[in-house]
Amino acid sequence: MHAEEFTPAFTMEGQFIGFVADGPKLKYLKLLSSQREYWFKLPKDQRASEDWDLKPQEWIKVSGERKQDRKTGTFKLKAHEVHRTTTALASAPKPQAKILVCGKSDCWKRGAREVCQALQETLQQQGLDQHITIVKTGCMDRCKAGPNVVIMPSKARHTRVQPSDVPALVKECSQSKSLV
């Protein structure tokens, strides 16, 4: 017996995160909604990057269809239309997200300076520098486990942070409650 598919229409609102490319063409649009990341397959005639001028964190509404393979239980989301939602932009909450980096000498010698630089670059590249603030702090009393970083408002602590950890830290911070 073949697995069945059903295709209910859906509309979902959230913040645009970015695209996933397949070679020179865009294939998926990524949306953050209710602290979850969703991928939508783009229509075949809208896969050129010049078709789009969305910016990260912009509020959008995606309409399309959702397919489920009943055999595997997996879902696929296919976008038919994407619109900006200006009302959501106007009512978007002021984010209070911060990334605290210990700025004292033990952490600094262990690489906190490089972590700060990587944070600045990553936030700028992802268009998040207006939404997430980097704050240098005093000693966090974990000097031997430096560089020490705390994500706010979740207060999640991270020790022995390396520049290579920065993308994951930024993702964690951008998905915190204050940004959605």
Ligand code: FES
């Ligand atoms: S110097 Fe960074 S925790 Fe003490």
